Amino acid sequence: MSPVDLSVLQRPSGAFAMLAVDQREAMRNMLAEHQNALVSDDTVRAFKLDAARILSPYASGVLIDKQFALDQAIAADVVADGCGLIAAADHFESAHGELVGEVTIDRSVDPAKYAALGVRALKLLVLYRPDEAPEKRIDMVREFVESCRLNGLISIIEPLSRKPLNGEDFDWNAGIQAAAAELGSLGADLYKAEVPFHGQAPEEAVRRACAQLTTSITGPWVVLSSGVPEDIFPDAVKWACLEGASGFLAGRAVWASCIGTPDVIGAIETDAVDRLKRLCDVVDGIVS
Template sequence: MLNNSHLAQLTRPSGAFAMLAIDQREALRNMIAAHRGTPVTDEQVRAFKLQAARTLTPFSSAVLIDKQFALDEAIDQGAVSPGCALIAAADRFESAHGELVGRTHIDPAVDPAGYAARGVRALKLLVIFRPDENPEPRVSMVETFIRQCRNAGLISIIEPLSRRPLNGAGVDLDAGIIQTAAELGSLGADLYKSEVPHHGLASEGEVRNACARLTELISSPWVVLSSGVPEPLFPKAVQWACAEGASGFLAGRAVWASCLGSPDIAHSLSTDAVDRLKRLCEIVDETVVA
C-alpha cells in the first residue's frame, strides 16, 4: 500500500474522501433511457458524463471516469476541476448470468503508465464476488491489478460487489459483503470501495455493526458506494459507516441519478446535485477520523 501522503491526493483537507463516480456505462445508458423512452446514443451518455464532471468536480476530492465513454475526452477538454484528482476505471464489464455486469476483467486498453503521464492519480477495479465460485481467479486479478498500479506509481482502488451464487442456493448479499472483505481486504490495495451493508435499509445498529466488521477485515482505508441505497438514506448511511471506521465515499447515483429525470439536467446538476454533494462533504468532514 502507498503511504498516507499519496492517498492525500484523493482526500479533502480534512483527510476524508469525498469522491464522485461517473464511470457507470450501460447502466447509465439504461437510466437515461428510462426517462426518455427512446434509445440513448453513446454521445448522449458521454455528454452527461462531461457535464457532470464540469459541474460537480469543483466540490469533489476526486472523480472516477471510464475510458469507454469519457476519460480521454475529460482529460482533453479539461472537464475536471484542477483541485479534483482523476481516477480511471481500469475494468472491462461483460454481461453474463442475466446481469448487465456479470463478469469483469482488467481492461488492457487502460495503460497505467500512459494515464499516469496524463495526470491520472489512481485506478479502480470492480470485482464480482460469488460465494460458489473459485476465489483464485479474482484474487489473482486483484493482485495483478495492484502490482500494475504500484509499478506505475498509481493508487490502487478495488470495488468488490457481492452477487448471487450461480448454483441456485439462497442469496445473502450482506454476508457476501463481509466475506468479500475477508477475502480481498488485505491483499494490498491502497483503498477499498465497499457496498453499504444492508443497503442502508436496516437499523442503525445493524448497519453500524456490519461496518465495524468491515473495518476489522480491511487493512487499508475504505469508503462506501451508493448503488442500491435509496438516495434519501445515503447521507445517513455514510455517517454510520464513517462513525465505524470508513473514510468517506466514492459515489455517483446518490448524487446525480435523480437529475436524469429533470427537464433541465444541467440546471438540476448545478443545484440539486451540488447541494447533495456539499452535504455529503460536510458529513465526512465531521465524522471521519483522519
C-alpha cells in the same frame, strides 16, 4: 518503492469525498427511462462530462470510464484543479442475466500512459460469488495492485456481492463481509464497499456490519451508493464513518435524480451540488 500519496484524493480533513460517473450500460438504461429514442453513446458521454465539469469542484476525486468519457474528459480538461482523476480499469461483460456479469482488467487502460496524462488512481470492480473459486479474483486483484504500484498510481478495488450461479440460497450481506475478508488485505490502497443492508436497517445493525468491515480491511475504505436510496445515503455514510470508513466514492446518490428532469444541467448545478456538499460536510465532521 515509496507509498503512493492518498492525499490527492482526500479533502483537507483527510476524508474521501469522491464522485463516480463510470457507470456504463447502467447509465444508458437510466437515461433510457426518460426518453423514447435510443440513447446514443454521445448522450451518455455528454452527461458524464457535464456531471464531472459541474461537480468536480466540490469532490476530492472523480471516477471516469474509458469506454465513454475518460479520454474526452482529459482532452477537455473538465476535472477541476484539486480533484484527483480516477480511471476505471475494469472491462464489463453482460452474462448470467446480469448487465455486469463478468469483469476483467481493461487492458486498454494503460497505467503508464494515463499516469502521464494526470490520472492519479485506477479502480477495479470485482464480483464476489460464494460458489466461485477465489483464486481468479485474488490473482486479478494482486495483478492490478502491482500494476498500479509500479506506475505510481493509487489502487482502488470495488468488490460487489453477487448471487451464486448454482442457484443456492444467497445472503447478500454475508457476501459483502466475505468479500472483504478475502480481498481486503491484498494490498489495495483503497477499498470501495457496498453499504450493508443498503443502509435500510436499524442504525445499530448497519454500524455493526460496518465495524466488521473495518476489522477485515487493511487500510482505508469508503462506501458506494448503488442500491441505497438518495435520502438515506447521508446517514449511511455517517454510520459507516463512525465505524471506521473514511468517506465515499458515489454517483447515483448525487446525480441520478437529475436524469429526466426538464433542465438536467440546472438540476446538477443546484440539487446535485447541494447533495454532494452535504455529503462532504458529513465526512468532514467525522473523519480526521
